[in-house]
Amino acid sequence: MEPLLAVAIGVLFAAAIYMMLRRSIVKLVIGLMLLSNAANLLIFATAGLVRGAPPLVPAGLSAPEGVVADPLPQALVLTAIVIAFGVLSFAVVLVRRAWEIVRADDLDKMKDTDT
């Protein structure tokens, strides 16, 4: 599965970068979403994929039996998902605010500070 997921992650990155290079500010936001998802998936997949062995300790035991999926990258990605959401909501409101003041959706028209 890893090679296939590697291709999917590559496509996600390519799509994110393509969208971030657009002049429309809304597309920039969509690019940002794709980028954070791509990065999360990259970290998750690079740590190695394990089927059907979540990092849980069965009741009554002090440690899981056998190999379980690595919990550390999962914890990191979990944090990253939540932070990405915070950043995204900030960006979305910022874009809306910028639109209200500048009345422009074009990043090239926002390159000076005094608009």
Added chain:
Amino acid sequence: MQLAVLGGFVLAAFAPLLHHWFGARTPLVMALFPAGMALWLLGQWPAIAAGEVLLLEWGWVPGLDITLTFLIDGLALVFSLLITVIGALVLVYAGEYLRGHRDLPRFLVIITAFMMSMLGLVLADNLVTLFVFWELTSITSYLLIGFDHTSLAARKAALQGLFVTAGGGLALLAGFAMLGVAGDSWSLVELNAQGDLLRNHELYTPLLICVLLGAFTKSAQFPFHFWLPNAMAAPTPVSAYLHSATMVKAGVYLLARLHPSLGGTETWVITLSLIGALTMATGAFLAIQHTNIKKLLAYSTIMALGTLTMLLGIGTEGALVAFTAFLLAHSLYKGALFMVAGILDHETGTKDVTAMGGLRRVMPMTAAVAFVAALSLAGLPPMLGFLGKELMFESVLGASDYRFVILLLAFTAAFLTLAVAAIVALRPFLGTLRETPKVPHEAPLGMLAGPALLAALSLLTGLAPGMLDGLVGATTASLGATDSNVHLALWHGFNLPLLLSLLSLALGALAFRHWDRLRARLAKLEPVMARGPEAGYEAMMQGLVSVAGWQTRMLQNGYIRNYLVMTLLVLLGLVGHALFIRHSPRFDLGLDVYFHEAIVAGLIIAGAVAACVMRSRLAAVAAVGVMGFSIALTFVLFSAPDLAITQLLVETLTVILLVLVLFRLPRFATLSTPLERLRDLVIATLTGGMITLLMLSVLAGERLPRISDYMVANSQPLGHGHNIVNVILVDFRALDTLGEMFVLALAAIGVYAMLRFHAEEYDTRRSSASPEKHDG
């Protein structure tokens, strides 16, 4: 002593408060501080003269071998005495000179801070500490030179001085780092004890170049001499202090301090003696072209600094004695003469010596002081300056390399200096009284006391040089001389140095007599002079500004796209280089895929591509949602239930947010040309492809052991939780989670503020708009 120096900085900070209490008497009160230090130092004189070395230990950053240890030997004592004595006198003098000046408190703050930095510099035993104080003198002298900050010339001169000395300071830092590595110590005492090792070290040459760059820029050696005369834009008390005993002597001090560890090699001898001699001649030659009394003195200071460097270069025991004597003589007479120049400027309102004349009738005391000090500058008996000059000629005659060139340059400098001395001391005072912008009066006592005392010291030490024997001996000992029994005497008998002195006296008198004609001749050299090192400095600064402007226009052009493209291209280049050229990548393409997993991966790809190509905003958002939920499915399939839950929640919220907000924004418009889209597509595909390859090569590579074994094993026993991911989040890596909460809280505050301000702005706009409606 350390406490005193650090206390001095505190005192500097309190100067405005003192000024509030004592008013115009503040400088007098503050002068007590350096005067007290001078008394303490005088108390150490007998012990130091007897050959003792005081090492006042004081730790600072023990882990980095940085100490605030002070080293008081002959050299440090000479310098610190000059700094404190002249410092106290300058404070008294400045009290009169700047009487009633609005910025007197500011002046007191800076000059006291400068004084303490200078003291720290000459007393520090640690290279790092020395460097810290060195830079502090650069900064405080910048503030002093630019004291009159409303004047363009002063600001320019201050900046020039700062650039030249701080630029040299950078080189010096590199030099010190190499010195510390080569000698495996940061302590000057330890470094000076292993001179042979340093001189034979492979780093010796680069190290020496860097240290010399630092010292030469600070001490205004050719070709960096141009900043010093420009620094005359400072108030005269500053010039009297910075250019007699302190700032510019710091470079000379450093060379002297490192003489035992770095000196004596062929490179050292030739560089220092030639550059020194060249600086001497340049300074003296440029001096006689000026009629501004401060510029005359400034160029003669360059001459003196050149002499000191040259003597250190020659480096024989005689030269080291000459160095010490000349150093003392110069500090005394130059301090006095600068203060006299300030008096003349203050009383007559002009700095031009050709505009003054006959002042001996109205200011006899000033005239007497000027005459005595100038005798020492001219190097005539019975002054200390005479002794210094005789010893200098003697050392030059004993030089081993390029003796004739050095002698010629030194002789030229000597007779021109004689002419300068005559111009400064005779021209304004003799002849008939001339009308000046202000009606001159005798200077007040506060202004006369300083120069009078310094001139008297020049005379006294000249008449009875024996009293300096011990101190000079101790100084030459700290410079590396083995025989520290020194006997200074005014009269050396009829010998070659005396003959040279007489000859220079005759030529100097001739030059003084025909000064006006000489100046007119030299003025024709102006076009050549305009191409000097200062023009180079100007061109460099211009170049720096235009390069900065060009690269800002190129790189910081405000298009987010350009920043991204540039970053990505660098990333592609570096990572691509590392991946394909430095490591030959191996890819493991073994496919082990279930059908439903392939469907999920396909959905991710389809969602991402669809988000890019959709023309409708709703469709794009929906495509992003499909991608997000597919990723959540991936998490489910590969043993990450917590991630799946989080992703589902966040994805749902995101789609709702986007739908709510984005629909208040305009529709997608086609803004870029097909060519631009093709370019972006290529860059995006290249980057995406590289990440795929990178990941494949990581997966094919050696699997490193997990670092989470500890967490897996201890989640239940220590964290009392069965979900290991949760235990990591709230226990093992709880600080990360705390940070995450801060980020979220900040984002929430930001979102709230932006929505909230919007509402208020809307209200004010409406309320300001409504009266207009009524008017309409």
